[in-house]
Amino acid sequence: MNRRNTTIGIGLLGAGVVGSQVARVILAPDADHRLSLHGILVRDVERQRDGVPSELLTTDPESVLGDDRNDIIIEVMGGEEPARSYMATALSAGKHVVTANKEALAKHGDELTNLAAQNGVSLSFEASVGGGIPVLAAIQDSLTANRIESIRAIINGTTNYVLSSMNESGMSFEDALSEAQKLGYAEADPTADVDAHDAVYKLSILARLAFGASAHPDMIHREGIRNIGAKDLRYASALGFTIKLLAIARVGSEGVRCRVHPALVPVDVPMANVNGVLNAVELNGDLIGPLWLQGRGAGAGPTASAVMGDVLRIAKGISAKPSPLSINGELNGVQSTDAQRSERIDAPNVVDMNDLQARYYIRLTCLDRFGVLAKIASVFGDATISIASVLQFDADDEHGLADLVIMTHPSHEASMQEAASRLRQLDVVASLENLIRVEDYDTV
Numbered sequence: 001m002n003r004r005n006t007t008i009g010i011g012l013l014g015a016g017v018v019g020s021q022v023a024r025v026i027l028a029p030d031a032d033h034r035l036s037l038h039g040i041l042v043r044d045v046e047r048q049r050d051g052v053p054s055e056l057l058t059t060d061p062e063s064v065l066g067d068d069r070n071d072i073i074i075e076v077m078g079g080e081e082p083a084r085s086y087m088a089t090a091l092s093a094g095k096h097v098v099t100a101n102k103e104a105l106a107k108h109g110d111e112l113t114n115l116a117a118q119n120g121v122s123l124s125f126e127a128s129v130g131g132g133i134p135v136l137a138a139i140q141d142s143l144t145a146n147r148i149e150s151i152r153a154i155i156n157g158t159t160n161y162v163l164s165s166m167n168e169s170g171m172s173f174e175d176a177l178s179e180a181q182k183l184g185y186a187e188a189d190p191t192a193d194v195d196a197h198d199a200v201y202k203l204s205i206l207a208r209l210a211f212g213a214s215a216h217p218d219m220i221h222r223e224g225i226r227n228i229g230a231k232d233l234r235y236a237s238a239l240g241f242t243i244k245l246l247a248i249a250r251v252g253s254e255g256v257r258c259r260v261h262p263a264l265v266p267v268d269v270p271m272a273n274v275n276g277v278l279n280a281v282e283l284n285g286d287l288i289g290p291l292w293l294q295g296r297g298a299g300a301g302p303t304a305s306a307v308m309g310d311v312l313r314i315a316k317g318i319s320a321k322p323s324p325l326s327i328n329g330e331l332n333g334v335q336s337t338d339a340q341r342s343e344r345i346d347a348p349n350v351v352d353m354n355d356l357q358a359r360y361y362i363r364l365t366c367l368d369r370f371g372v373l374a375k376i377a378s379v380f381g382d383a384t385i386s387i388a389s390v391l392q393f394d395a396d397d398e399h400g401l402a403d404l405v406i407m408t409h410p411s412h413e414a415s416m417q418e419a420a421s422r423l424r425q426l427d428v429v430a431s432l433e434n435l436i437r438v439e440d441y442d443t444v
């Protein structure tokens with residue numbers, strides 16, 4: 001792709017929220033005139049799409065993938081298949097691929113990257129993480145001299161919107177989700193967002209680029225937000241915290257631990273004030289120190305911004321190189337920046353949660369009578385977990401129950417899980433409602 005001043009052919013796979021916007025940008029009168037959109041793959045050619053010429057629509061993948069005029073294939077269909085095979089076909093045919101598809105990348109990034117390298121083309125995917133936030137470009141280019149030590153991020157707008165609404169208005173998870181669906185922020189099937197699969201895919205991509213860690217989604221600890229109640233946000237607030245779905249990857253002596261779960265975040269740190277559908281990423285590099293990126297993580301405009309940034313970089317011949325997303329940090333790129341970076345990375349292992357040290361918030365519904373606290377405290381003592389505070393809320397005289405919120409000092413995850421399982425068996429505990437890690441803001 002070094003044909004300056006010649007036409008650059010583009011095939012588009014998908015014309016939904018993102019693809020239609022990408023088509024409009026390419027076809028705009030003031031667009032780069034070298035770009036020529038030759039075909040758009042969709043399921044339904046009869047559907048009206050604002051600003052997208054119907055004569056470009058097709059349901060035949062071969063007519064887009066097999067069109068020799070296309071130099072770049074933009075994949076914005078989503079999902080694992082057939083997106084993965086279409087991208088593989090395009091790369092094998094020597095076409096550059098630009099994608100926003102975090103699921104296909106997180107699960108098949110090694111295969112696709114190797115295909116790109118073998119065929120001397122690029123696989124670009126800025127839009128797959130953080131929508132319009134240029135976080136992958138920052139990691140791969142501007143921060144390439146750094147050893148990235150940690151990443152902490154809000155990378156799912158839907159869940160951030162739901163938690164923000166619950167926090168602001170005191171509404172239940174179900175009501176907040178339903179409102180998000182009515183406003184078009186949440187999908188009709190919210191599983192990928194609410195159960196944190198989406199954030200795990202994005203963290204998997206971030207961990208590979210930042211640490212060279214082969215963090216398959218199955219190796220990333222995942223907890224969604226279904227279990228967060230209005231009470232948790234109310235009690236967290238009383239303790240000086242809010243609750244956010246965080247994606248965290250941090251390098252330690254044993255390797256890199258990747259986790260996505262709700263966390264108590266102190267109300268006075270910037271992450272606590274990232275609300276609605278906004279995304280934010282905190283990075284810590286050995287040279288740059290802490291870095292903060294915030295912006296719109298989804299939506300037609302921000303996502304098309306990232307997709308078209310990749311397309312135009314390829315068009316300018318800057319990024320016509322293999323991507324460094326690869327197995328075990330064995331970076332495929334042969335360019336100097338990637339090679340320099342690879343020398344600094346000893347692809348870290350991905351480690352499990354057992355040795356995590358964290359403070360914990362535990363909410364119990366328990367009997368409201370003498371001796372209960374002593375029984376509960378003995379479970380923590382037996383597990384060598386030190387209690388920092390105990391608060392009782394919402395005593396229910398009619399049923400003789402109360403909510404107990406226990407905050408611990410830093411403890412081992414394995415010990416905490418063992419204690420949680422013993423607490424559930426206590427006759428004085430009606431239920432262990434929630435166990436939420438507290439995010440420590442003394443470290444990034």
Ligand code: NAP
Pocket residue numbers: 013014015016017018019041042043044045047075076077078079081082100101102127128131297298299300303
């Ligand atoms: P979308 O609105 O559901 O659009 C998907 C498009 O792909 C539709 O045009 C659909 O055709 C087409 N399509 C899907 N499966 C197909 C198949 N098997 N054969 C042919 N066409 C097929 O999705 P989107 O929101 O634009 O998202 C696209 C990608 O961008 C996803 O990977 C998503 O994760 C990623 N992304 C989205 C956002 C966002 O804000 N939406 C942000 C960041 C990343 P029809 O229109 O005919 O049904």
Ligand code: HSE
Pocket residue numbers: 128131155156157158159193198297298299
């Ligand atoms: N569903 C994602 C979110 C947007 O809620 O952030 C696409 O990455």
